[in-house]
Amino acid sequence: MHCPFCGVDDSRVVDSRPAESGNAIRRRRECEACGNRFTTYERREHAVVVRKRDGRAEPFSSAKVISGVSRAMAGRELTAETLDHLARSIEAFAEEQGPEVSTEEIGRRVLEALRLLDEAAYLRFASVHKEFEGASDFGREVAALEEGP
Numbered sequence: 001m002h003c004p005f006c007g008v009d010d011s012r013v014v015d016s017r018p019a020e021s022g023n024a025i026r027r028r029r030e031c032e033a034c035g036n037r038f039t040t041y042e043r044r045e046h047a048v049v050v051r052k053r054d055g056r057a058e059p060f061s062s063a064k065v066i067s068g069v070s071r072a073m074a075g076r077e078l079t080a081e082t083l084d085h086l087a088r089s090i091e092a093f094a095e096e097q098g099p100e101v102s103t104e105e106i107g108r109r110v111l112e113a114l115r116l117l118d119e120a121a122y123l124r125f126a127s128v129h130k131e132f133e134g135a136s137d138f139g140r141e142v143a144a145l146e147e148g149p
């Protein structure tokens with residue numbers, strides 16, 4: 001955090017307290033270079049809202065992404081690190097699209113990521129996400145997969 005008086009990026013927190021009914025933290029800082037004091041606020045980033053197919057909205061949850069992907073990847077080798085990386089990339093995507101993103105958009109993005117990781121898991125996830133009506137849909141998906149990106 002650059003000092004507004006001298007521009008030096010070297011300050012220490014001299015006071016820290018809740019603000020805005022607990023939605024922010026107010027910090028008084030003292031510049032180590034010029035000694036002037038200034039205030040910073042730390043706020044929670046606006047949550048991304050996920051719009052579901054039935055029109056209801058809920059806050060984006062990377063935990064839900066992880067549990068959905070874990071189910072699709074059941075029995076497959078997938079490290080916690082890979083899963084975490086995937087979840088973070090989906091979260092970054094949601095924030096990019098935000099403040100509102102649809103479950104379809106998130107699902108598509110997860111599919112793209114899964115497809116690169118594991119084709120069988122991709123198909124399993126696709127069958128849930130796209131609510132396939134029959135074998136023809138599944139066959140089309142397999143055909144699309146074989147065509148490659």
Ligand SMILES: [Zn+2]
Pocket residue numbers: 003004005006007008031032033034035036
């Ligand atoms: Zn300063």
